[in-house]
Amino acid sequence: MRVAELGKSCFSPENEAGVYTEDAKKKESVQEKRRKRKFRIHSRNTVADWLIIVFFILFSILTIYPVWYVIVGSFNNGVDYTAGGVWLWPREFSIDNYRVVVNDxxxxxxxxxxxxxxxxxxxxxxxxxxxxxxxxxxxxxxxxxxxxxxxxxxxxxxxxxxxxxxxxxxxxxxxxxxxxxxxxxxxxxxxxxxxxxxxxxxxxxxxxxxxxxxxxxxxxxxxxxxxxxxxxxxxxxxxxxxxxxxxxxxxxxVTDPDLYPLQYVLMRIINESSTPASGNGTLPPSVMENITAKTVSYAAIIISIIPILCVYPFLQKYFTKGIMIGSLKG
Amino acid sequence: MQKSVGKKRKKWVKNDFQLLSMASFSLIFLAVFAYLPMFGLVLAFKDGDGVLNIANAILQSDWVGFEKFKEFFLDMDFMNVLWNTIGLNVLSLILTFPAPILFALLINELKNRKFKTAVQTVTFFPQFLSWVIYGGIVLALINMDTGILSQLFVSIGLIGETTDIIGEPDYFWAIIILTNLFKGVGWGSVIYLAAICGLDGALYEAADMDGASRWKKMLHITLPGISPTVITYLLLAISGLLNNGVEQILVFQNQLNLDRSEVIDTFVLKYGIRNNMYSYATAVGFFKSVISLVLILGSNFIAKRATGEGIL
CATH class of the missing domain: 1.10.3720.10 (MetI-like)
Structure with a gap:
């Protein structure tokens, strides 16, 4: 099967196509080690290598930072946040945004x-x-x-x-x-x-x-x-x-709000510019004074990301595998 | 089946019926959800706008021929929508298609395996976020009052202090294309990495013997090696040229940027489902389906000529 050939050299073991036996994996990792050793002797990073490495580091930061930015916002006092400038760390730490989301x-x-x-x-x-x-x-x-x-x-x-x-x-x-x-x-x-x-x-x-x-x-x-x-x-x-x-x-x-899936609820929360419902009065008024619709929506975003983060290792593994199964034409 | 035609037809056995029952599930499903809607296309030639009962709209309303098609071709709003659809998609294709290929070539040049895996782990991630989440994050970055990106743009003088990026029609295409690029480039490179891995290692060894530089190897071995994959995916992308990511567009669309953000798919949604203009919207959808069909058949034909196998 082509799947097996494709996986051989480029994907790290956890990314490999699934048709492998344990033996094949072991054998490969031995070959891999040998190859690495060879590299260490022969190759040094040239200027081009460093440029590529810097490019990927920058790109990775650009990918991660936006998520971090939203996390920081979600842990910041909402009213304080409107002043702007909360970029790397919460200025006025607060979990009230999350309390509102959890009560919604x-x-x-x-x-x-x-x-x-x-x-x-x-x-x-x-x-x-x-x-x-x-x-x-x-x-x-x-x-x-x-x-x-x-x-x-x-x-x-x-x-x-x-x-x-x-x-x-x-x-x-x-x-x-x-x-x-x-x-x-x-x-x-x-x-x-x-x-x-x-x-x-x-x-x-x-x-x-x-x-x-x-x-x-x-x-x-x-x-x-x-x-x-x-x-x-x-x-x-x-x-x-x-x-x-x-x-x-x-x-x-669907027009019945009870049937809305998470993503649609989230979209409505993000698009809503009004302050969210106060959780039927179960939250103390002091909480409501510390939040804005914006920071609450950030907390909602982060809560919705968590399940995906939990299964991400599986996703990455099997999707990479799937790309290779998919390239086998029927 | 064809083999048995030559001889006498074999008698049907129990297993034949069982197989048929399995396969006919697809028949029932497609009859209802794919072929029945095709009959619904007659609505495009009838005047069923505003008729609430669908059966009435389809069966009892008057035939109007190509009236509805004429209507939207003469509609200036629709011309704008058509321009948005084509302009946005063509630009998007030109700018986002080559990116994953370059990305894959660069990843392939990384020597440190751990670093490579780490880069892939990070850059694949956005692909698995929904457009609502990803869009929500981007909207946070470009928020007029607090967003770090808009503050940055203001401070370097790119935009005025009172500019709301998301409310500005002129920036809409840029937002769509850039978010497409950042969300999809990492994951999009996987298919090309797989293709690169499938290349014959002996070629590289031979090139090494001849003293070829890395650049030369990339140019003369890797690129030609993955070109069938590139062509296939290019043609696939062309065949879907009129399809916008509706979920993406709707996340960023608002009343202010409608001028540049309304595309055929969202237009049909608004006219057909929200305003009950069934016939008008069906006609627009039909127009799009026909163009798409031409694009698919065309690309398939070219793919067959170029690589020897069709994309479908």
Whole structure:
């Protein structure tokens, strides 16, 4: 498989494509060490090297600093913050912004909706996409070409936003939680990626089971799915990130604030210039005197980043892997 | 399937039906969410604006032919929207497409593995933030009163003291393109790094023997080596030329910058869903779909000629 070749030299072990055995990893790291040693003898950093290093350090700072800037703002007294100049460290430290955010029911409701849609959406989507992909990867499938063209055509042409909106309205999905799940449950692109993976699994396994009289469903669930963890993880993470980050479907199809996902709640908080609700009077008035809508929205941003930071190591690993699976054309 | 046609057709067995049932899930889904909306396109040729019941809008309203298309082509507002869509996307493509390639080439030149991994870890991160979060951070930086960037620009005389960057139509494209660049360049380089890794190491060794400099190696081995990937991705980008990142635009769009921030996708959203002008918005969407189709087929054709395989 090309995946294995690609990963060989450039990606560090934790970034490598998943089809590796532990042995291969060990062997590689030994080679790696040798290479490094060789480098140490032969190469010194030239001016060009230093320029590149400086460039990347600057670029990294430019990437990290904005997040830091918002963190600092979120820990600063809101009223004091309006004077400006809070850039590296909170001038008047305060956690009141966070107290307001934590007391804002909309955020938690948003978290709940987002978690629900991510879990339900990902599991159901993976199940259906892989089922179709398995069937499409089998040469025995009747009308295979027909299915293929029916799928591919939708990648070229679509009805567009309004007709889709009308279909969803007709199905009664407007203002329903299921509008987050059902219209996105199947994706032709993901199907093609998975189909390519299934097609790479040796046929013998299936033949043996088939001769024993196994049905396609049990072949799929007992043989193919357990062998497909790498591709399931990769595609699954794509779907998870998509669900977690999107808000456009809420904007199109949902008007009930209780159904807003986190991102949409956040967007409304950021765009609101009025001071947020006082948490139904559960917070002392002194807190409300220390905050502004701006610094509260910064705290909301930071709270929303935390879950992503927690899973980021997985994301990076499997997305890098996925890029390589994706470059294997179906 | 074709093989069995030559001989006698094989009898269908249990497993055939099972496979069919799996595959037909895609049929049902696409029939409802992809093909049914295509029939909805008839709305573009009917006068269904303002009709609240969709069934009525589709079935009972009058045919008006290409009236709706004429309407938006004569609409000055739409011409502005079209200009924004094309101008912003073409500029964005020119400026953001080469960046990940350069980024990958530079990362590839880094010798220290740990540093390399650290750089990648940091620069990939923004890709995984939603546009709401990333946009919120950028809005904080360019906030007129407190944002560090706007203070910086004021102090070096780039903008006036009373300029609100986000409320200024003229800066909108720059915001979109720059945020695109910073959010996506790190992650965008991965595909090219993968391509660089796939190149034959022997080529570099041979070049070393001949005493080629790093610059020469980059120019004559790495770049030609990854050019198929570059072409494929360029054509993919061209085929999506009319698609704006709606989620990105809506985060930065406000009443003040509407002149330069309204693009086809957001225009359709406003007219169709908020103002119930179903036919008008469908016609605009249809126009966009057709142009996109031409772009996709065109790029696919060129890709086939250039690299021997299509992009789809």
């Amino acid at each position: 029911g909309r955020i938690w409701q948003g978290f709940l909706i987002t978690i629900l849609r991510t879990v339900i959406g990902t599991v159901s989507s993976l199940l259906f996409v892989s089922l179709v992909a398995y069937a499409m990867s089998r040469k025995e499938l009747k009308f295979r070409r027909f299915f293929h063209y029916i799928n591919i055509f939708t990648m070229f042409f679509g009805g567009g936003l309004i007709p889709t909106f009308l279909v969803i309205k007709m199905l009664g999905l407007l203002n329903s939680f299921w509008v987050y799940i059902i219209p996105g449950i199947y994706s032709v692109y993901n199907m093609i990626i998975m189909r390519a993976f299934f097609a790479g699994i040796p046929n013998d396994l299936r033949e043996a089971a088939y001769l024993d009289g196994a049905g396609e469903y049990s072949i799929f669930f007992r043989i193919y799915l357990p062998l497909s963890k790498p591709v399931l993880a990769t595609v699954g993470l794509w779907i998870i990130v998509g669900h977690w980050n999107t808000y456009i479907d809420a904007m199109y199809y």
